[in-house]
Amino acid sequence: MSRQRFRIKEGGKIDRARRVKFRFNGWNYTGYAGDTLASALLANGVRLVGRSFKYHRPRGIYSAGPEEPNALVQLGDGGQTVPNVRATMVELTDGLSATSVNVWPSLRFDLLSINDRVSHLLPAGFYYKTFMSPAFMWPTYENWIRRSAGLGRVPEAPDPDRYDKRHVHCDVLVVGGGPAGLMAAQAAAQAGARVIIADERAQMGGQLLASSDQIGGQAGSDWAAEVTSDLATRADCEVLTRTTAALFGDHNFVVLSQRVTGHVDAPEGNHVPRERIWKVRARQVVLATGATERPLVFPDNDRPGIMLASAAGDYVHRYGVRPGRTAVVAGNNDSIYPLASDLRAAGVRVVALADARNEPSPLAEVARADGVEILTGHAVTGTKGRMRLRGVSLAPIADDGLVSGNSARRFSCDLLCVSGGFSPTAHLLSQAGGRLTFDEKRGCLVPAHIPRGIRMAGSANGTFELAAVLAEGEAAGVAAAEAVGLTTGALPEAVVDGGHGPGAVRTLWKIVADGRKTKQFVDLHNDATTADIALAAREGYRSVEHVKRYTTTGMGPDQGKLGNVNALGVLADELGRPLNDVGTTTFRPPYTPVTFGALAGRDIGALAEPVRTTPLHAWHVRTGAKFEDVGQWKRPRYYPRGGENMAQAVARECRHVRTGVGLLDASTLGKIELKGPDVGEFLNRIYSNRFDNLPVGRCRYGLMLGEDGMVFDDGVTARLAENHWYMTTTTGGAARVHEWLEDWLQCEWPDLQVFTTSVSAQWATVTLTGPNARHVLADLVEDIDLSAEKFPHLHVREARVVGLPARIFRVSFTGELSYEINVPARYGMALWQALVRAGERFDISPFGIEALHVLRAEKGYIVVGHDTDATVTPDDLGMRRIAGDKKDYLGRRSLRRSDTAQSGRRQLVGLLPEEFVPEGAQIIDGKKLKTPVPMIGHVTSSYISTTLERPIAMALIEDGRNMVGERVRIALPFDQRVVMAEVTSPVFYDPEGSRLND
Amino acid sequence: MTRYSALNLWRHSRQGHTQWPEAWGSPEPKSDYDVIIVGGGGHGLATAHYLAKNHGITNVAVLEKGWIGGGNTGRNTTILRSNYLWDESAALYELSLKLYEGLSKDLNYNIMLSQRGVINLAHTEHEMREVSRRVNAIRLNGIDSEILTPEQIKEMVPILNTGPGGRYPVLGGALQRRGGVARHDAVAWGLARAADSRGVDIIQNCEVTGFNIRSGQVEGVETTLGPISAKKVGVVVAGHAGVLADLAGFRLPIESHPLQALVSEPLKPFFNVVLMSGTVHVYLSQSDRGELVMGAGMDTYNSYAQRGSLPIIEQMLGACLELFPVLSRLKVMRMWGGIVDICPDASPIIGKTPVDNLFFNCGWGTGGFKATPGSGYVFADTIAKGEPHALAAPFSLDRFSTGALIDEHGAAAVAH
Amino acid sequence: MLLIPCPWCGARAEKEFKPGGEAGIVRPLDPDALDDAAWADYLFNRANPKGWHRERWIHALGCRRWFNVERHTATHEIRATWPMGETSPDDVERGK
């Protein structure tokens, strides 16, 4: 176990009392609570942590935050492994184990580093130009490309952890817990606003934690802690650390992703979620998202040991880690001067500071006094060292970025801190519809258009000096509070020491080092270089989006946080146009990657989608029913007895119904009460057939059409009283039909006096059907005469069944004498059990929807959605008689359209096939199976009819009704043969209807 | 045109790749063209390519308001297949798939066609019935298609959750082995390069702001770069067909909706087919870079904002994890929306409009990318001859009057 | 995700609503009087502007009322909502 050789003796926000053991690439290390994996690796002197995506070049830790392009690791094993995690964002926990991604066989000896050697053959978009011949080899090439791409591994087992989501509302959401965000939150909270403040790091404070700046005489980090604890104690203020604002949606809807576990002081318990998504609806949003430091683009700017200057400050101040022994600091702005001093204070030898600007900075004095050699007008022109940085070259740079002459000086070092200026983190602003413009003076893209309800504050707004940042934060908080109608007083003024900001920036997009075969990386993650961008521009890929796609710049997991602005600058130089003409790419959400599991939340497993069950469900389960999913419903498909298979069970169930009596749970049917004087007229318009003349106590089958004339639902509607009607719909159509009715009533015919109320769930519906149905029911029913004369087919009665209030409909979907008995749902089970008991002497049997389908098909009854699709008219179904022409109704006009009205459309017929054919089989024209085979229709329903003891089917066939009696061919293309079938009427059984009228 | 080949790549590498010519030029627009194609997406560029290649019409301009391939061509999930139910659709999409199969060679630009197979899952008896109907019809139309058992699917996609107790049991599925994916940008760029090499002007950053119509006949367009006249104008602007039709003075049976997609962070290869499930609204494949590319249902309201609503994404990921529980710890890297033109029957409109010599090709809904070369092929023919190509004829605008709709709602990966 | 002001219930999340397409499409009183093209116009043709759009929405998970919305289809900004059968605030102002 190695010692933490690079740990500074004191300081940092880590807890030195708590040592934490971890493993990286199989080696054991220790760090402290409060470390990230990155800081702990640096503390242990680990520099090489990964390989790049394309060239597999050795890479080290480059940043200290979510922008990290290099240090991507695979965390843990088995079901809990996490691919592609940024080491800079992983908080160290005891027993943590991580490995480098995309290396084989090992990090040090990675065979694919050959790509770096042959990189001259792999310029941007090389794959578009090659691998084309011979064509048969492409799949092999593709396989090779695929295997060399990709990063981490997919877990091998399902995720054992939980994820959670929560909706919250607030007056002011503050994104970012740095100085500006804390001030904004404080100001808004003081005004009485409901405030949420979120920061992606473990502690609030932002840059204050990574500098020696002071506020009000105390360390910036102490000030931040004070403000944070004050906010946390307020009732209507939520302080969320480890929480990233990932997505900015419409109307100030912001998605936050919180890491709840995975750190030392995580809440305990089995049920604590790993991550929680906060879906925030904010009346006002303050974006205090800070800025990201830009890398410098120079030859071989990717070696392990090169890192952002601000990251080096972060490691020193926040983690008490020396990121190297001997450093060179290079940049184009003032921020490198305090860093040089901070590094020195931490025990790092700073051998040189290269400031690209020609004018010396006022801050230079301190550094110079510390003995740092300061080279103005200089930049990095080259680096040495493969597995880790060994040295850098610094040379004077002309205005156009050209290295002037041969005057490079070489410095040995193991750390190079770079600062290319700061880019306001404007991802969320961009997602919200805001726009950016390049500000030459500040050397960065700053907000140009900020949508309503959003305020920018601090360095996110291009304001970098700490005093100004604090003032802007406060102003944003005050303004946000006022915008929601609150007033606030001023906060006590904070006196600032330090926090100078970058000052004037010399934008220098790249170093022009001629004739050298080195790479200058613009996108470290995706290995996109200045040469790639130049090639894209040369070849005509000049739109910034083309460049991005051709070179893959900005398309990696870091979302271009580091590389995008430099890429724009390099492109602008290449095209000789100002940066603002080049434009910017759109930032797509999320700001940092969000876990699938978190976004799915608890809508997985048993809760993936509601399982809807009827009041009789428990009985079906007890009886061993096999279920079928019908929409969200579980419906009994059949009830096997003994060792029966489905066919045997269904045949038996059919026999029971045809010869004795059967029982069906029909509770899933849609049911709608309609009340009012105009219901009859309304139904006339809704149904294709007439309803206003339906007498009280009667029911009638109706077809519902869309305005396009196509059948979309059917059902039976009863008239219970003069102004009281009761409609049934298909199971799947229940909600849709109710919405359909309300749509027409509310939007088109508000003059009609009709109220609709869904009662689908109010009633349990049991269908008692078969020749013995009357005998069974007679024992249980009071009040009414069940005789065919007194209670004929298509009539409805209210009665008491086993003492329960019931509505009984004589309607039949089996062709047998049937009673559809409705009782309040709570009594459904009581009714069912009573019927089962009363039916015992008739050998009653429950039957499922499979038997129901066979029985209804024998009668030629359609099932909408089964025998129809969205192209079937009433006439196609042979139901022209119930699509009358006398009155207008929805869809009627469409039936007259030239194509819809033509003869020879596909029409519903029965088929008597010579053997069972699968549903969906096509009916073909002609004898041959040579493709393309002309098709004239298809089988919609197909069963072995127990009653007829033969296969039967229903089909939609072109001009089918004129083909009754003819024989047609049903193709079985998998068997390369056809089955002959006779076209018949779809009614196979009891065409006179004597049984159901019995 | 400098040929692209491994040999040439090597040759150019010796000059540091500094001598590659432009893939396509950036000409100033001429005042007058035989044909103007409005819209520099895949379909528009394919139209120009086939106008030049098949019909010898090269005095053509493609006008693109932004950058070529920047609309739905660059924002889709790159799925290719031709497994459509109705004869009319099957013929059109099969033409397209066949053209795709030869496109890299035709264009001398590797579009990275990957025919890894497309599986449509069925989770209910109802869906199995639909699968059977569709596969039977497709086979009889001479297009490859198979029905798979759950065991066969499990073998092809080992990480699929086919265990008992799943909320969405897998009862079976359909497979088109020739289906797959291609690199979307490459399709647009390759077509642009090929069209350019035959003399077509590709003019970017040129927005059409109006049509010059005289006596019911189009004579040219107004653009942000000034007026340009043309004998014929073809409009191929997925997502904005309604806006352009409005400029030309007529309405279309089209609504524009956002369709969302996302990619995960890149991972080592683990998933080697394209998989779709209509019931749970998700379709996914793994790109050559290792990203999982996923699409979901469509937002139900009109929108030209290239973003959609979160619930669609949440629902898609819930469904995804129900099918693939091991993916839970993956991360969404980037999400976006495309704007799709939706017709009432989920089929496109190709052909003439109420304005003479003005042709529209639109309404591809969620299925445009797979149709790219086929669409361009029949549209070029239609423009060249002034009469619908036989395969385009059923997709004419007047079907909405006659009622001869081609209902392909079931064919889309997402139910509209 | 949109925040839609239901004229009855106040601002609610988009999830509670369903859109119903272009507002103000009136069903022809005498469909038989229309030729196929005119009927198709009613049935299928829709305004599809990139800009301000008047459309119908129903507060499906709330009060189940249909109402009108004026929304910008590119920015998603909602300018007004008003109950079915009433005049839009804009038109009231303009004295329509």
Added chain:
Amino acid sequence: MTDRSFAQSPLAALHIDGRVADASANPGVRLQERRFPDLLNLRIAVADHAIRQAVGQALGGVLPHQANTTSEAGGVVVCWLGPDEWLIIAPHGSDSLAYQLDAAIGGQHAALTDISDARAVIRLSGRHAREVLEKGCDLDLHAKIFAIGDCAQSGLAQAAVLLRRLADPAPDETTWEIYVERSFGTYLWMWLEDAALEYELAVEISD
């Protein structure tokens, strides 16, 4: 009057009473099924002030006309559902109420529909009750916004619900009633249990 012992509550299959034993000692959330309240759906046209008044009187007060509020008189609660729709919640066995309301309507155009069996009713209370709801509901449930006595229809998880806030049982606790379509009851209960787990859950005997 039918024997109540025949009746099965919408959540009967969950055997809720059997879950009581597993209760946590210091639960942050309590769940309970409210069995068999009488529920009447009432619709009166927006402009029909006379009927509205008559029905309001029959209920011992007025129908709430302000959106998303309730009124309460004599143990009968009326929830505003829409400009022409209300839900009347009465204790079990208030059979005469329907007759009184029918009489008040007196054959005019209105719709009174018994939906007592169409809903499962779940009562949720405790220190973390609001957080549990926030996991699946978009509404702003802050005490100042969603006051005691308010109601709202919305979505909760993947179900359509009516939420009603009852009096706080303790200073830091809230209580809610959730009305959901009967067939979604089991799903929603399971969802609530799952969402409540991290706060410690107690299931109470149904009332």
